[in-house]
Amino acid sequence: MCHWLIRPICSFAEVVYLEPAEKLAHKTIIERFVAVVRSKNASPTWSDVRTALLDFDRAGLRGLVQDLYTASKDNQAFLHARVGLGDDQLQPFKACISNGICPDVMKSQPISVSKAKKAIADYKKAIGRPEGMAELSIFYCEEAFGFLESCSMEDESYFAALIRMYGRSLEFVSSLPPAERTTYLERLDKLRSRGRNVGWGVEEELNSLWYAAGPDEQQSE
Numbered sequence: 078m079c080h081w082l083i084r085p086i087c088s089f090a091e092v093v094y095l096e097p098a099e100k101l102a103h104k105t106i107i108e109r110f111v112a113v114v115r116s117k118n119a120s121p122t123w124s125d126v127r128t129a130l131l132d133f134d135r136a137g138l139r140g141l142v143q144d145l146y147t148a149s150k151d152n153q154a155f156l157h158a159r160v161g162l163g164d165d166q167l168q169p170f171k172a173c174i175s176n177g178i179c180p181d182v183m184k185s186q187p188i189s190v191s192k193a194k195k196a197i198a199d200y201k202k203a204i205g206r207p208e209g210m211a212e213l214s215i216f217y218c219e220e221a222f223g224f225l226e227s228c229s230m231e232d233e234s235y236f237a238a239l240i241r242m243y244g245r246s247l248e249f250v251s252s253l254p255p256a257e258r259t260t261y262l263e264r265l266d267k268l269r270s271r272g273r274n275v276g277w278g279v280e281e282e283l284n285s286l287w288y289a290a291g292p293d294e295q296q297s298e
Contacts, residue, residue: 155203167209170196174217179224190238193217211249211261217242218268225275236277243268243283247290 133141145152154169177193180186197213221239224230243265250261269287272280 151199155199159203166204167200167212170200170213171216173199174213175220178217179220182228188232188235190235193220194238194242207249207252208257211246211253214242214246214249215261215264215268218246219264222268222271222275226271230275233277236275236279240279240282240286244286247286251290 130138142156146156150169151173154166154173157166157169173196174193176186177189177191177196180188194217197210197217200209200213218239221235221242225235225239230236246261246265250258250265253261265287269280269283272283
């Protein structure tokens with residue numbers, strides 16, 4: 078049997094419909110009230126999306142993924158990497174890094190450190206293989222040096238981002254099996270010597286990171 082109650086909630090009276098007794102064991106009146114308020118005022122979260130997906134059948138989910146795939150090249154690169162498609166899964170991520178960190182200034186393309194870093198983050202979410210993370214982070218540094226050596230740059234944040242990425246590169250390489258580190262360490266060593274060409278204390282910072290990581294010992298393992 079159902080009942081109607083009028084009681085004050087949050088300093089105002091609201092009619093609350095009481096569900097049958099067996100349902101009250103699972104959801105209280107306050108929980109229902111909070112759920113209604115949240116659904117009206119809060120931004121959707123992954124939990125909301127996950128719940129909505131329960132209503133999709135196999136064909137519906139496939140159609141949703143297809144729509145996401147066609148929506149952007151970033152989504153395509155993500156899915157290709159996740160399911161292991163293509164001869165060079167890193168290429169689209171490298172293209173995003175180049176466009177962000179080493180743009181064509183003659184075409185007035187803007188510099189975007191965040192875009193370049195997002196490409197690496199997207200790869201990590203898609204598949205995140207250690208050798209891929211090492212390759213992309215070192216590629217970022219190589220592209221940044223190429224840009225600095227060809228253009229005058231006075232943006233301190235650009236140099237700071239380069240130094241941080243060099244440090245991350247060393248960490249990624251250190252996580253690889255010893256037999257796989259040599260080529261990556263050789264590239265990082267060359268970048269260290271290029272630091273003297275760009276100023277801003279980059280060479281000193283890279284040297285400090287290099288010796289702290291102890292790559293010379295790693296190469297002898």
